[in-house]
Amino acid sequence: MVKAKKWILKKQFEGLPKKSDFELVEEDLSRDLKDGEVLVESTFLSVDPYMRVYKKTTGEVMIGSSVGKVLKTNNKKFKVGDKVVINAGWRTHAIVSDKVNPYELRHLAPLGDLPLSAGLGVMGMPGMTAYFGLVDVCKPKVGETVLVNGAAGAVGSVVGQLAKIKGCTVIGFAGTKEKCDWLKSLNFDHVFNYKETDVKTALDKAAPKGIDVYFDNVGGDFTVDALNYMNPFGRILVCGAISTYHDGSRKMVPDPFMTILQKKLTVYGFIVTDVLNRWGEAFPEMLLWLQQGKLQFRETVTEGFENMPEAFQSLFSGGNTGKAVVKA
Ligand code: NDP
Structure with a gap:
């Protein structure tokens, strides 16, 4: 049985996002996977400014992306253990598919020696x-x-x-x-x-x-x-x-x-x-610049899935340098 956690939007934001706008709930993801689906465990989750302004439905999971690994698969393109980027919101685990929307489930960009979280930041x-x-x-x-x-x-x-x-x-x-x-x-x-x-x-x-x-x-x-x-x-x-x-x-x-x-x-x-199908054009050049030291990056890592709201809030008070991510 896979006990997952997710953050739902309890109340539409007024002004700066508040902790009380969110609610942490558990969900059971042990159902059988349909054709094309995979079960992913998130290692790092992204918090981004757009989450403040994109339309969100009260009671639904907060929007967002994460990087993690495939735990179960019913999709020929993804094996157990594959590192992936998913767009399934603020969840520790998610069942996702690439069938309708390729942004929902993708293989990670080539990262060389970079940390997995770079797939949400400089290479994401x-x-x-x-x-x-x-x-x-x-x-x-x-x-x-x-x-x-x-x-x-x-x-x-x-x-x-x-x-x-x-x-x-x-x-x-x-x-x-x-x-x-x-x-x-x-x-x-x-x-x-x-x-x-x-x-x-x-x-x-x-x-x-x-x-x-x-x-x-x-x-x-x-x-x-x-x-x-x-x-x-x-x-x-x-x-x-x-x-x-x-x-x-x-x-x-x-x-x-x-x-x-x-x-x-x-x-x-x-x-x-809109240029998702062209990201691959940028990967080799970006990775080369990173490996040559011409391009550097920083990350601000918040520990713990339970601290997603704080990490998100902190974007609006300048708490992050470089990419803000949460380690689940
Ligand atoms: P950042 O990592 O830059 O995080 C937000 C930063 O914004 C904070 O650290 C803070 O830094 C600064 N900030 C917060 N409030 C203010 C303010 N009132 N005035 C000036 N600076 C402020 O976020 P991203 O790099 O992910 O995103 C940067 C921008 O790009 C955002 O506007 C975002 O919505 C947009 N974006 C658009 C995309 C697109 O496809 N069009 C895709 C991705 C991002 P400081 O300490 O310097 O104030």
Whole structure:
């Protein structure tokens, strides 16, 4: 008998997520597997900002991905012991299938000597967001200036390093001195703590030639100010808007259409799962950069499945450096 645990959403979030919005419940997963199904035990679970804003149904399991191993299988593509990435929510164990949605059950990216958790971070969804969002969509050129906020996070830290690999000048913003020190050690050209230096003062100093590519993880007032520094024909990737996720009174992104018009900017919307069938194109190059030390990553690991809500909450107070994961 497989005794599994899952976190369900007890109450829709109001403002910042609270522990009382979640409930930990047990479930029995010892039923027979249908054709195509596998039973997976999660080793690491992901907490991500999107979980705050995606529509969720009260009483259902919290959404999310995890990496783990196959315990039982009725699917020819997956053997017992295989390492997989699943999208089954906050569960210690799950019965999943790749038949309807390939995002629900996949083999892990090649990880070399990297820890399993890297399949949720630098070699998983956030890493692929950085790679495809920056390299494929924004196409940074040598000598251009790239601005990234949320720069010490799972996506932002990879964006800045990829921009350096592409020969750009990189300006990063993060929320603590420790995070800024890490970004300097990764050779970011200019790093600012946005809690101490306002965007205008920082960009007057760091972007005298303007910004060519703006990879926006934060939105809100930051973006209103940053847009003034864009060069004509600059490119903006609207990746996320974490500064606005829990403030229902605000728009998630500003209304800067006059600036976009005057500067003839190109603004891209982007969702990483739309390019799921292309992630394999990025894996060899990303793994090589990691093995060569050109790309580095950090993870903030919370111990214990029972601490999923705290790990999630901590995203919104800057508690994580690099990818936030929970060890089940
Ligand atoms: P992070 O690992 O960056 O974690 C969140 C970080 O955001 C925190 O550590 C904190 O760092 C920062 N933050 C929190 N609140 C604020 C605020 N009010 N203002 C500025 N910074 C804040 O998360 P991810 O890298 O996973 O995600 C980054 C962004 O990308 C999010 O907006 C997310 O929704 C988006 N995203 C979009 C995807 C897509 O396909 N479009 C896919 C993946 C992510 P600090 O200490 O610096 O404040």
